[in-house]
Structures are given as structure tokens and as C-alpha cells.
Amino acid sequence: MRFNFNSSEPIYLQVAQQVQEAIFTKTYLEGEQIPSTTEISRDFHINPATVLKGMNLLVADGLVEKKRGIGMFVAEGAQSKVVEKRRELFYQDEVVKLISEAQKLQISQTELMELIKRGF
Known part of the structure; x- marks a missing residue:
């Protein structure tokens, strides 16, 4: 620690x-x-x-x-609770922000999915 x-x-x-x-x-x-x-x-x-x-x-x-x-x-069940909590935070903190920025840049859902696939 x-x-x-x-x-x-x-x-x-x-x-x-x-x-x-x-x-x-x-x-x-x-x-x-x-x-x-x-x-x-x-x-x-x-x-x-x-x-x-x-x-x-x-x-x-x-x-x-x-x-x-x-x-x-x-x-x-503590580990799965932490994973679940972190997934929700990831969605709120990262995915929502990503979608908002994509919309500002006029990136379509299809284009965004392709960019994500490319990144993976």
C-alpha cells in the first residue's frame, strides 16, 4: 500500500x-x-x-x-462487486465522455465502432 x-x-x-x-x-x-x-x-x-x-x-x-x-x-462476492462497480464507473467516466466527443466531431455510431475495433 x-x-x-x-x-x-x-x-x-x-x-x-x-x-x-x-x-x-x-x-x-x-x-x-x-x-x-x-x-x-x-x-x-x-x-x-x-x-x-x-x-x-x-x-x-x-x-x-x-x-x-x-x-x-x-x-x-467482493471481487465481482468491485468489477461491477468499476465497469459502471468506466461507462460513466469514459464511454459517456467518448460518445459525447464523437457526437461533437460528427462521428457516426458505425464509425465510432470501427475506431474502437481498430484500437482493440
Whole structure:
């Protein structure tokens, strides 16, 4: 994990994103225990409350589950949830923007599809 302490993005969001990325890339597998709040805060010199806030976002999203007295674990189906979320973000952030720009350039749907095929 790497954190940018000079970023305008809050550290707790960076914690959540880093763990989510590890779930996405299967660094942390479903059912597997992830580093504890204490471990992350100690290893990266981050306030434990900040780390916990990030972890709680993942719990709320159903990606991580807390097992009292044992630790935090990647929830079943978490990887597919991350993929689904990223696909939707890709559509919203990239595809919609691409179509809008194509329309401004008067590129037809057929032409756009050909450009995409060419790029693949």
C-alpha cells in the first residue's frame, strides 16, 4: 500500500481504495483475512481512527466483513462487486465522455465502432 499524504484526497479514502484495489487484483482473496487496522496504522504511521473509517466504508459496501475478535476478512462476492462497480464507473467516466466527443466531431455510431475495433 502507498499513501499520498500531500494529496487533497483524505487518507481514509485512500485506505479504502488501496484495499479495494487489492481485492480487485486478487491480492486479497475472498474469505481471506486482510491486515488489521492496527497493522495498517502502525506500518504506515496513520491514525487508527483514520484507517478504521476507511475500513468501515468497505464494510458498508459489503466488500469486507468484521469478525469480532478475529479480524477483517474479504467478503464472499467482493471481487465481482468491485468489477461491477468499476465497469459502471468506466461507462460513466469514459464511454459517456467518448460518445459525447464523437457526437461533437460528427462521428457516426458505425464509425465510432470501427475506431474502437481498430484500437482493440
